[in-house]
Amino acid sequence: MAELLTTPLHRLHLDMGAKMVPFAGYDMPVQYPLGVRKEHLHCREHAGLFDVSHMGQIRLHGADAAKALEALVPVDVLDLPQGKQRYAVFTNEQGGILDDLMIANLGDHLFLVVNAACKAQDIQHLRDNLKGDVSVEVIEDRALLALQGPKAAQVLATFNPKVNDMVFMDIQPVEIDGIHCVVSRSGYTGEDGFEVSVPAEHAESLAKALLAYDEVEWIGLGARDSLRLECGLCLYGHDLDTTTTPVEATLIWAISKVRRADGERAGGFPGEAKILDQIATKAVSRKRIGLVGQSKAPVREGSKLFDADDNEIGVVTSGTFGPTKGMPVAMGYLPPEFIAPGTEVYAEVRGKKLPMTVEKMPFVPQRYYRG
Structure with missing residues (x-):
């Protein structure tokens, strides 16, 4: 087996008593001594700190960066305002999803965050397919922290009150605890919160400074999964894959209107014929749906779904017990x-x-701060 990679915060996780597991090629904390359920509830009620440094951070430079990237995603990149970011998907020629990602406009470059499990293939996809005056810079010297929960803004504002002026999907350079960071008001829990790209050499000191607040606790991969599932957020490789179109995944909202059939820049992305036809005709064989259990037993990924006549009709793609919802929650695909x-x-x-x-979905209301 290949040796697992580590994030700049690996030693701190061990010091904090984290239980470590392999995840996307990294040795990552699945839980801390607090335990998954309490971590989950702490994030919903106060603020949770997540190490997401395993994810890929990429800069695209050059005059054609927005136009070139727009040829790979069904999202409006050309008109993305400076200081804003958007959710996007890479699609293939069959309309399937290669990965989902965040795209931000930082003025002199585009900043992308991609999933850890797809990082290498996404970087190669960009290098192979971006046309014109554009270069791909893989960021190797930065960590990524997520501070999530209703107390996240209160805590981060003590380091720089500027973050109070940001709303959901804003992104900008911000000095936090004297460190030059890139901060976005976004996250993967359904709660208000921030993601902070920080130089690797300062990641541990910043994490400790945040953890000094009683409101903040480390949160591992276990609670990260239950938090995102309760809020109806997809996990690539589980709820999304190369055989699933954005329409089947109920991600039509992630296809910008200008890129749809009646838009001035319609199409022009891989798989456009299938995706635009599915939008127009609403003809799909399956759709992503949310499910709640009527017993206390969690229903896990891969569980088959049946109708009342015992016909197999679908499959669960994510499932767990939702601590906030108080019952099993799952998502999957059904006709x-x-x-x-x-x-x-x-x-x-x-x-x-x-x-x-x-x-x-969402099973638990999303609480993003929109001003």
Whole structure:
């Protein structure tokens, strides 16, 4: 087996008693002594600190950067205002999703954050397919911290009150604790919060400065997963993959109107024919849906879904017990005739068929700060 990579905060995780597991080629903390459930609830009620330094940070330079990137994603990059970021997906020629990512306009360059598991292939995809005056710079010397929860802004503002003026999806250079950082008001928990790109050599000191607040606790991958699932957020490689289109994944909102069939810059991205046809006709064989369990038993990824007549109709792609929701939550794919909220289906768990109900996502309200 290849040796696991580590983030700049690896030693601190060990010092804090983290339980470490392999994740996307990295040795990552899955939980701390507090435990997954308490970490989850602490983030919902106060503020949680996440090490997401395993994710890929990339800069695109050059006069053609926005135009070139727009040829790879169904998102409006050309008109992305400076100081703003957008969620996007890389698509393939069949309309499937290669990865999901964040794209930000920092004025003199575009800043991208991609998933750890897809980092190498995304970088190669960019290098192979970006046309014109554009260069790809892979950022190797920065860590990435996420501070999430209702107390996140209160804590971060003690270092620089400037962050109080930011709203959801804003991004800008901000000095935090005397360190030059790039801060976005965004995250992966459904809560208000920030992601902070920080020079690797200052990551540990910044993490310790944030953890000095009673409101802040380390949060591991276990609670990160339950937090994002409760808020209906997809995980690439589970809820999204190369065989799934954005329309099937109910991510039409991530396809900018200007890139749709009636937009002035319609199409021009891989898989446009299939994706635009699915938008126009609404003809898909399956859609991503939310499910809640009627028992206490969590329903895990890979569980098959059945109708009342015992016909196999779909599959669970993410599932766990939702500590805030107080019941099992899952997402998966079902044919269109089964996606109406209130529809009852059955998940197969250890040979038993457990009843689940289709429910509109998010299961827990998202609390992004929009001003």
